[in-house]
Amino acid sequence: MxxxxxxxxxRENGGVRDSPATKRKVFEMESKPLTGHEVxxxxxxxxxxxxxxxxxxxFRESRLFTDVIICVxxxxxxxxxxxxxxxxxxxRAMFCNDHRESREMLVExxxxxxxxxxxxxxxxxxxxxxxxxxxxxxxxxxxxxFQTGVLRDACAKFLEEQLDPCNCLGIQIFADTHSLKTLxxxxxxxxxxxxxxxxxxxxxxxxGKDELIDYVSxxxxxxxxxxxxxxxxxxxxxxxxxxxxxxxxxxxxxVRLPLLHPNYFVQTVEVDQLIQNSPDCYQLLHExxxxxILGNEMMSPRTRPRRSTGYSEVIVVVGGCERVGGFNLPxxxxxxxxxxxxxxxxxxxxxxxxxxxxxxxxxxxxVSGGRINSRDVWIYNSQLNIWIRVASxxxxxxxxxxxxxxxxxxxxxxxxxxNRLSSVECYDSFSNRWTEVAPLKEAVSSPAVTSCxxxxxxxxGGPDDNTCSDKVQCxxxxxxxxxxxxxIPIAKRCITAVSLNNLIYVAGGLTxxxxxxxxxxxxxxNVQNTFSRQLHITAPPPTGLGGGxxxxxxxxPCQASCAENCGxxxxxxxxxxxxxxxxxxxxxxxxxxxxxxxxIITGVAAMPRPVSYHGCVTxxxxxxxxxxx
Numbered sequence: 001m002x003x004x005x006x007x008x009x010x011r012e013n014g015g016v017r018d019s020p021a022t023k024r025k026v027f028e029m030e031s032k033p034l035t036g037h038e039v040x041x042x043x044x045x046x047x048x049x050x051x052x053x054x055x056x057x058x059f060r061e062s063r064l065f066t067d068v069i070i071c072v073x074x075x076x077x078x079x080x081x082x083x084x085x086x087x088x089x090x091x092r093a094m095f096c097n098d099h100r101e102s103r104e105m106l107v108e109x110x111x112x113x114x115x116x117x118x119x120x121x122x123x124x125x126x127x128x129x130x131x132x133x134x135x136x137x138x139x140x141x142x143x144x145x146f147q148t149g150v151l152r153d154a155c156a157k158f159l160e161e162q163l164d165p166c167n168c169l170g171i172q173i174f175a176d177t178h179s180l181k182t183l184x185x186x187x188x189x190x191x192x193x194x195x196x197x198x199x200x201x202x203x204x205x206x207x208g209k210d211e212l213i214d215y216v217s218x219x220x221x222x223x224x225x226x227x228x229x230x231x232x233x234x235x236x237x238x239x240x241x242x243x244x245x246x247x248x249x250x251x252x253x254x255v256r257l258p259l260l261h262p263n264y265f266v267q268t269v270e271v272d273q274l275i276q277n278s279p280d281c282y283q284l285l286h287e288x289x290x291x292x293i294l295g296n297e298m299m300s301p302r303t304r305p306r307r308s309t310g311y312s313e314v315i316v317v318v319g320g321c322e323r324v325g326g327f328n329l330p331x332x333x334x335x336x337x338x339x340x341x342x343x344x345x346x347x348x349x350x351x352x353x354x355x356x357x358x359x360x361x362x363x364x365x366x367v368s369g370g371r372i373n374s375r376d377v378w379i380y381n382s383q384l385n386i387w388i389r390v391a392s393x394x395x396x397x398x399x400x401x402x403x404x405x406x407x408x409x410x411x412x413x414x415x416x417x418x419n420r421l422s423s424v425e426c427y428d429s430f431s432n433r434w435t436e437v438a439p440l441k442e443a444v445s446s447p448a449v450t451s452c453x454x455x456x457x458x459x460x461g462g463p464d465d466n467t468c469s470d471k472v473q474c475x476x477x478x479x480x481x482x483x484x485x486x487x488i489p490i491a492k493r494c495i496t497a498v499s500l501n502n503l504i505y506v507a508g509g510l511t512x513x514x515x516x517x518x519x520x521x522x523x524x525x526n527v528q529n530t531f532s533r534q535l536h537i538t539a540p541p542p543t544g545l546g547g548g549x550x551x552x553x554x555x556x557p558c559q560a561s562c563a564e565n566c567g568x569x570x571x572x573x574x575x576x577x578x579x580x581x582x583x584x585x586x587x588x589x590x591x592x593x594x595x596x597x598x599x600i601i602t603g604v605a606a607m608p609r610p611v612s613y614h615g616c617v618t619x620x621x622x623x624x625x626x627x628x629x
Contacts, residue, residue, distance in 0.1 A: 050127070053125060053126060053127060054126070056080065056083055056125055057125035057126055059080070060078060060079060060080065060083075060121075060125055063078045065080060066078040066079060066080055067080060067081050067105075068080070068081050068084070068095075068104075068105060068106075068107060069105060069106045069107070070084075070107055070109060070117065071106055071107065071108040071109070072108075072109050072112060072113070072114045072117040073113065073114040074114075075114040075117075076106075077117060077118070077121055079121065081095045081102075083124060083125065084124065087124045087148060088124070088146040088147055088148050089147045090145065090146040090147045091146065094107070111145070112138070112141065112142045112145060113138045113142075115135065115138065116135065116138035116139050116141070116142040117142060119135055119139050119142075120139065120142050120143060120146065120148070120151070123143075123148075123151050124148075129151070131154060131155055131158045133162060136155050136158050136159060136162075137174065139151070139155055140152060140155035140156065140159075140178070141178075143155065144178065156175075156180055156182075156183050159171050159174075159175075159183060160182075160183055160186055163186065163187065163190045165191075165194045165197040165198045165200075165201060166201045166202075166203065167203065168187050168190045168191045168194075168198060168203075169187070169191060169198065169201075169203040169204060169206075169207060169211075170203050171183070171187050172184055172187035172188055172191065173211075175187055188214075191215065192215065192218060192220055192221050192222055193222050194222070195215065195221055195222055195223055195228070195229075195232070196222075196223055196224065196228050199228070199231075199232035199235070204232070204235075204236065205235070205236055205239040207236065209244075209247050209250070209251070212233070212236055212251065213250070213251065213254055216229050216232070216233060216251070216254045216255060217254040218306075219304065219306055219307060220306070220307065220308070221306055221308065222306075222308040223306060223308055223309065224308075224309070225261075225309060226255070226256045226257075226259045226260050226306070226309070227260055227261070227264055227268075229255050229256070230255050230257070230260065230268075230269065233251050233252070233255055234272065234274070236251075237251065237274065238274075241274070245274060245278075248274055248275070248278050248280075248281065249278055249280035249281050249284075252275075252281050252284050253284070253302075254302075255302070256302045256303070256304070256305075256306070257269065257284055257285065257287070257288035257302060258287060258288045258291035258292070258298065258300075258302050258303045259291075259302070259303065259305060259309075260288065262292050265288055265292070269285070269288075270285060284302075287300060287302065288302075291303055293407060294362070294404075294406065294407045295361070295362025295363055295407075296360055296362060296363055296618065296619060296620065297360075297361075297362075297404045297405075297406075297407065297451070299500070299570060299618075301573060304572060304573070305620055307338070310622050310623055311620045311621065311622050311623070312336055312338065312620070312621060312623060313337075313571045313572050313618055313619075313620060314334040314335060314336050314343075314571070314618070314619060314620075314621045315334060315335045315336075315337065315567075315569055315571050315576055315578065315616060315617070315618055316332065316333070316334045316345070316360075316365055316380075316615075316616070316617050316618070316619055317331075317332070317333050317334070317335065317567060317578060317579075317607070317611070317614055317615070317616055318332050318348055318358050318365065318367060318380075318614060318615035318616070318617075319331065319332070319348050319351055319354075319356070319367075319613075319614055319615060320579065320587075320611040320612055320613050320614025320615075321354060321587070321611065321612065321613055321614075322587055322609055322610055322611060323586065323587055323610070328351050328352055328353065328354045329351065329609075329611065329614075330347040330348050330351035331344070331347060331348070331608075332344075332345040332346060332347060332348050332365075332380065333345060333608065334619075334621060335578075335591070335605075335607075336623075337571055337572060337574075337576065337593070337604065337605075338572070340604075340605055342607075342608055345380070345385055346380065346385050346386055346387055348367065348378070348387065349378055349387050349389075350376060350378075353369075353370030353371055353374050353376075353398075354370060354371045354398070354613055355370060355371050355398040355399050355613055356368060356369050356370035356371075356374070356398060356615070357369055357400050357401050357402040357411065357414075357615070358402065358614075358615025358616070358617060359402040359403055359404055359409060359615075359617060360404065360617035360618065360619055361379070361404055361409055361429060362407075363382050363383075363619050363620055364379050364380055364381055364382055364619070365379070365380040365382070365615070365617055365619065366378070366379050366380075366402060366409055366427075367379075367380075367615060368393060368400075368402055368411055369393060369396060369397045369398050369400055369411070369414065370398050371398040372396075372398065372417060373396035373397065373398070373416055373417060374396050374397075374398065375392040375393040375394075375395070375396040376389065376392060376393075377389070377390050377391065377392055377393060377427075377434075378390070382619050382620075382621060390429075390432055391427070391432045391433055391434055392434070393411060393425055393434055394423075394425055394434050394435075394436060395416070395421070395423050395425070396416065397411070397413075397414035397415065397416055397421055397423070398414055398415055399414050399415040399445035399446045400412060400413050400414025400415070400421070400445065401413065401414075401446075401447060401448070401449035401458075402449070403449045403450050403451050403456060404451060405451040405454070405455075405456050405475075405477060406451075406454060406477060407429075408426050408427060408428055408429075408477075409426070409427040409429070410424060410425070410426050410427075410437070410449075410456055410475075411424065411425045411426075411427070411434075412424050412440065412447070412449050412456075412458055413440055413443060413444045413445055413447060413458065413461060414445050415445040419443070420443040420444055420445050420462065420463055420464065421443055421445070422439040422440040422441075422442070422443035423436065423439055423440075424436070424437050424438065424439055424440060424475070425437070437475075437477075437480055438475070438480045438481055438482055439482075440458060440473055440482060441471075441473050441482050441484060442463060442469060442471055442473065443463060444458070444460070444461025444462055444463055444469055444471075444493075445461055445462050445493070446461055446462055446493040446494045446495075446565075447459055447460050447461025447462075447469070447493070447495070448460055448461075448495040448496050448497035448506050448508070449497065450497040450498055450499045450504055451499065452499035452502060452503070452504050452519050453502055453519050453520065454477075455474050455475060455476055455477075455519065456474070456475035456477070457472060457473070457474055457475075457485075457497070457504060457517075457519070458472070458473040458474075458475070459471075459472050459473075459488055459495070459497055459504075459506055459517075460472075460488055460490075460491065460492045460493060460495050460506075460509070461493050461495075462493035467491075468491040468492050468493045469491055469493075470487040470488050470489075470490065470491040470492075471484060471487060472484065472485040472486060472487060472488060472517070473485075474519075485519070485522050486517075486522045486523060486524055487524075488506065488515060488517070488524060489515060489524055490509075490511060490515070492508075492509035492510075492511060493509060494508060494509045494510075494564040494565045494581075495507065495508040495509035495511070496508045496566060496567070496568040497568070498568050498569060498570050498575060499570075500570050500573075500575065500596060501596070502518075502519070502520065503516055503517065503518055503519075503596070504516070504517040504518075504519065505517075505568075505575055505594070505596070507562045507566070507568055507575075507577055507594075508562050508563065508564060508565065508566045508568065508577075508580060509562070509564055510561045510562065510563065510564055510582075510583060511561060511562050512561050512562075513562075514562070514575075514594055514601075516596075561582075561583060562577060562580070563577075563579065563580025563581050563582050563588055563612065564580055564581045564582075564612070565580055565581055565612045565613045565614075566578060566579055566580025566581075566612070566616075567579055567580070567614055567615065567616025568616060569616050569617055569618045570618060571618045574593050574594065574595050574596075575593070575594040575595075575596065576591060576592070576593055576594075576604075576616075577591070577592040577593075577594065578590075578591050578592075578607060578611075578614075578616050579591075579607055579610065579611040579612055579614060579616075580612050581612040581613075586610070587610035587611055587612040588610055588612075589606045589607040589608070589609055589610040589611065590603060590606060590607070591603070591604050591605045591606065591607060592604070
């Protein structure tokens, strides 16, 4: 094989001969099969690009080969159209689309600072720039204008690393203005996590009303106690008191006044002059006073603890049985719908009974009666995690219900083994005494019972072994009398009821829908075919107590009806339906969540085991781990 370097051929008289003047050295090389070594792919790497950029920058500084002058705030920057177009689609569009600027030597750009343009050109010509707290905002805006994403993102990343309680709100507003969703979220989370410090800085006082409400309405706001939120809001109002005074009632809607310490509420909140002179705040003050007396009987968005305080609303499930004829369960367990976690509490004493009634009083749990003809009453003290026996019922019963009305517990109806009972007893926890009140108009067992708008409502139930009632019996504690209200559209027993936002919701009893009753209008609303809709599965298998072993694979796409003897309670502003007995007589372990705002039923988790005939209530529980987080 002969390799000839630089050989020139001369054609003469149709032939070819070498020109002596252009002969080059000829290397004799042994012929070999091609292995790829005959070609040398050379690359100088990034150093070549850096060298070219450096040369172009020297050209720029020397005004060599520059073909355009960018004028910003009267300052001229000689540049190369090709370099600007390579780095910026803004300039590419300006110089390549037959715009006027593509033909002119001087191009003036408004809306940016000369200093920012200088930094931008340093980046364009060197790939490097110093981002500082002084120039980051203007450099970001300049790179956004010129559509240079890499530099724009670098400025946003720099801002993320500068977050501080004194500047996070300003950076959040900046991020919102420029649609920086990631930066906006990080600012908001940072401000939530450090709210007590953030609220002391000047930026906080300059927040808009809606921005302030966005913070103080959040369950995730991190504060050691609700008093910090109240003080932050009042500090904001007093900063421009004449302008902001009318906003006070709207702001107080999002301060959880019921959760303030009673002493603080009386000595600080009620005596504040702005609050005293705002009639629109009176109802919120009244709600807080009632909560201090009645506890969890008063439920509203303002009675829900912020999770950072360590308290959360949890659902307590008491006892029950796994199957018909099976053993009664001793378990008392609580479920946190936010985390999906189950926790074991002190076991229920004398759990051999069944078909007892359960309710929550303030922040404790009461269990009364049970098969057969039990008069026993126990209170679970949530603070001490112990069960305490209290005064017994005057009349033993089971298949009855309990509800709390104006701080007192009412035991309603039931069965004594021979007859349905019309008997109603009232418990005063301060005197530890049960007293008889006016009896029901119709004796029933297994009705739905709840309190709403200062009245007690007994809905449906079984007057005997073979029939079901559609009556709604309403008790007025002021007059100690019962009246009949509009009948429920179905006649059912083994149903349950809760009240939420001055409405009553009824489910269970193998009904096909949740029924809603408005006591003020005496009117029933049927949420049509609620349980025949597709269920929305929104949560992973639950943790704790083995609850994840039976997940949704075997459940099918929808529920045919709402189970008998299910648990039902309001937690975090939504209605939860737990367990119960299905059409086949078997207990279920499903947990369904009904959102009245959308009328959508969502399957959110599974219980640790199938259960029916259980108690189900909501209380506030302290979680030390949540507090530390």
